[in-house]
Amino acid sequence: MNLWNRLMCYSRRRSPWLFHMNGGSCNGCDIELIASLTPRYDAEQLGVRLEGSPRHADILCITGPVTHNAVNAIKTVYGQVCGPKAVVAIGSCPATTNVFIDSRTLDGPLNRHIPVDVFVPGCPPRPDAIILGVAKAAEILAERAAKKIPIDPVVMPLVGPPCNGACACSTPNAPKSTEEQP
Amino acid sequence: MNILTMLWRNLWGGSRTMLFPARPKVSQGYRGLVRFDPELCTGCAICRFRCTARAIEFRAGKGDFVWSYDPGHCTFCGRCVEGCKAHALSQDAECPPIYLNIGDLKNSYTVARKAPAPKPAAPAPPAAASPTTDPAPGGAQ
Amino acid sequence: MNLTTALARFLIFPGLLFAVPAAWFFLWVERKAVALMQGRIGPPFMQPFYDFIKLLGKDTPPRSGVGGLLMKLWPLIAVSAAAGAVGLLPVLPSSGGFEGDLILLLALLELPSMCIIAAGFSSGSIFGEIGSAREAALSVSYNVVFLLAIVSIAASQHTFRLEALAKLPASPMLWLGVVAILVCLPAKLHINPFSLPNAEQEIYSGPMTEYAGPELAMWELSHGLEWVAATGLVATLAAPHLTLWWLAALVFVALSFAVVLLLSVIAAATARLAIDTTVRFYWQCTLIFAVLAISSALFMRFRS
Numbered sequence: 001m002n003l004w005n006r007l008m009c010y011s012r013r014r015s016p017w018l019f020h021m022n023g024g025s026c027n028g029c030d031i032e033l034i035a036s037l038t039p040r041y042d043a044e045q046l047g048v049r050l051e052g053s054p055r056h057a058d059i060l061c062i063t064g065p066v067t068h069n070a071v072n073a074i075k076t077v078y079g080q081v082c083g084p085k086a087v088v089a090i091g092s093c094p095a096t097t098n099v100f101i102d103s104r105t106l107d108g109p110l111n112r113h114i115p116v117d118v119f120v121p122g123c124p125p126r127p128d129a130i131i132l133g134v135a136k137a138a139e140i141l142a143e144r145a146a147k148k149i150p151i152d153p154v155v156m157p158l159v160g161p162p163c164n165g166a167c168a169c170s171t172p173n174a175p176k177s178t179e180e181q182p
Numbered sequence: 183m184n185i186l187t188m189l190w191r192n193l194w195g196g197s198r199t200m201l202f203p204a205r206p207k208v209s210q211g212y213r214g215l216v217r218f219d220p221e222l223c224t225g226c227a228i229c230r231f232r233c234t235a236r237a238i239e240f241r242a243g244k245g246d247f248v249w250s251y252d253p254g255h256c257t258f259c260g261r262c263v264e265g266c267k268a269h270a271l272s273q274d275a276e277c278p279p280i281y282l283n284i285g286d287l288k289n290s291y292t293v294a295r296k297a298p299a300p301k302p303a304a305p306a307p308p309a310a311a312s313p314t315t316d317p318a319p320g321g322a323q
Numbered sequence: 324m325n326l327t328t329a330l331a332r333f334l335i336f337p338g339l340l341f342a343v344p345a346a347w348f349f350l351w352v353e354r355k356a357v358a359l360m361q362g363r364i365g366p367p368f369m370q371p372f373y374d375f376i377k378l379l380g381k382d383t384p385p386r387s388g389v390g391g392l393l394m395k396l397w398p399l400i401a402v403s404a405a406a407g408a409v410g411l412l413p414v415l416p417s418s419g420g421f422e423g424d425l426i427l428l429l430a431l432l433e434l435p436s437m438c439i440i441a442a443g444f445s446s447g448s449i450f451g452e453i454g455s456a457r458e459a460a461l462s463v464s465y466n467v468v469f470l471l472a473i474v475s476i477a478a479s480q481h482t483f484r485l486e487a488l489a490k491l492p493a494s495p496m497l498w499l500g501v502v503a504i505l506v507c508l509p510a511k512l513h514i515n516p517f518s519l520p521n522a523e524q525e526i527y528s529g530p531m532t533e534y535a536g537p538e539l540a541m542w543e544l545s546h547g548l549e550w551v552a553a554t555g556l557v558a559t560l561a562a563p564h565l566t567l568w569w570l571a572a573l574v575f576v577a578l579s580f581a582v583v584l585l586l587s588v589i590a591a592a593t594a595r596l597a598i599d600t601t602v603r604f605y606w607q608c609t610l611i612f613a614v615l616a617i618s619s620a621l622f623m624r625f626r627s
Contacts, residue, residue, distance in 0.1 A: 011376035039363035042199040052528035055535040082535040083381030096255045099235045121278040123257040128205040133280045189360040199363045
């Protein structure tokens with residue numbers, strides 16, 4: 001990979017711009033997404049910017065089970081996001097429609113309509129989990145841009161105190177949960 | 183002027199931000215991932231009945247049953263934990279991890295059915311007094 | 324000013340070679356200072372550079388017709404105008420200039436806003452039109468004060484050469500003008516409290532809504548260059564006259580940095596004002612300032 005491609009790959013990972021779209025959610029996940037921009041969690045330390053226009057963004061963050069009214073809007077906005085893009089489904093609603101599973105107004109989980117890259121489970125997920133999901137999506141974008149060439153394993157230097165071990169998800173390669181036993 | 187003193191204090195008081203991979207501790211009562219103990223489970227499937235989001239699946243079989251739980255479906259309401267009489271389920275203070283494909287987090291356990299626990303010794307039945315009230319076992323008549 | 328000096332000023336210092344990294348630096352300083360004052364850590368140091376490179380690598384939506392051509396044109400005009408404005412700044416003591424280069428500087432400083440307005444209308448999106456209308460109202464309001472302030476400083480010295488203005492000794496006239504320019508800068512640079520054209524939740528990025536990829540990178544760059552040009556103008560007016568060229572350059576950078584910090588404090592301390600309050604602010608409160616400045620300039624002129 002020549003210098004320009006490596007620079008591009010690196011920049012894509014360091015500069016994830018989000019566009020947030022609500023696909024019919026209860027707003028819990030939307031609130032937590034906005035909370036991730038507050039001083040305690042500060043998504044901007046990763047270069048995340050919440051953009052006003054889908055054309056500016058790389059990562060589309062979608063919340064909510066996809067209602068019938070939202071399907072066309074989501075597909076339109078997905079088409080409007082330019083260039084290399086990634087989709088993060090925030091909350092368990094876009095992944096599996098969660099508690100709304102028997103509702104007649106829904107049109108299935110999100111990946112029936114658009115390809116989803118990262119799922120952030122939770123109801124609602126914590127802001128730090130959302131930031132982790134966005135960081136993972138930025139890595140995926142960078143890998144995709146580099147045409148599947150694996151990027152340098154020292155991806156992001158670990159700054160700050162290591163995670164206190166309360167959760168198993170601080171590394172992108174979390175062990176599959178079928179291996180761990182309670 | 184209040185805002186300017188606040189900004190000044192923020193500037194020198196240091197940030198409250200957690201640097202990226204660090205995550206805050208969750209509080210005591212945080213309702214996180216559901217933990218299953220196959221030793222205690224009696225296979226009553228009340229948890230599947232009570233689950234609001236169909237995160238718990240229960241496939242009954244002859245000698246064993248398969249219990250599975252998908253944190254991707256779960257809404258962490260805790261109804262399954264409340265409903266489990268055998269206390270086989272508990273909720274951890276642990277956030278579910280992010281995943282890349284649906285069903286990645288699903289956890290299945292095959293649990294052998296246990297023999298029911300022996301009943302405690304019953305007190306001596308009252309003496310059968312009147313023959314009329316005695317329910318006749320079939321064929322005695 | 325001969326061709327070599329002009330090219331050197333446009334391309335090297337304070338032109339593109341200095342201005343583009345300075346633009347990224349000032350953008351970072353603003354974001355970081357606002358973040359620190361809000362109690363969080365901000366983006367890492369090279370963040371505007373990464374944003375720029377990433378934007379260069381994104382696709383653009385297909386555009387057709389004259390509108391599409393115009394949309395590609397406006398960001399290029401904005402970048403060149405802002406770069407030209409930076410190049411015209413009289414930073415070094417003996418850089419030469421020409422009679423009337425103040426007028427050219429003011430025109431070049433105006434062009435990026437004009438391009439934003441035009442871009443919003445040529446993008447054909449309703450959000451673009453609303454954003455451009457807001458930007459136009461903003462431009463009409465702060466420009467009166469801005470131009471009156473600069474013209475008053477120039478009129479008091481009977482000159483329109485930037486070099487002569489840079490050599491001015493400190494006087495109440497000069498400081499009045501500098502303060503009036505500083506009041507207009509938040510509106511020119513679209514930061515709080517006058518960040519109306521960028522109102523994200525209201526109009527989806529306003530004039531920039533339909534832009535993506537390299538064009539958006541050019542817009543961001545022109546925004547950064549506007550920062551350098553506007554703060555540089557204040558720095559050259561406020562700086563004392565120095566003969567050593569490296570000292571003059573250093574003082575220029577330091578003063579621009581101080582102005583950037585001041586604007587960041589203002590941005591962190593205020594919220595976005597609506598268009599009517601903004602226009603009222605500029606036409607009612609600060610116009611008095613500018614009128615005072617121009618009338619005292621003319622008064623001094625007629626006295627001397």
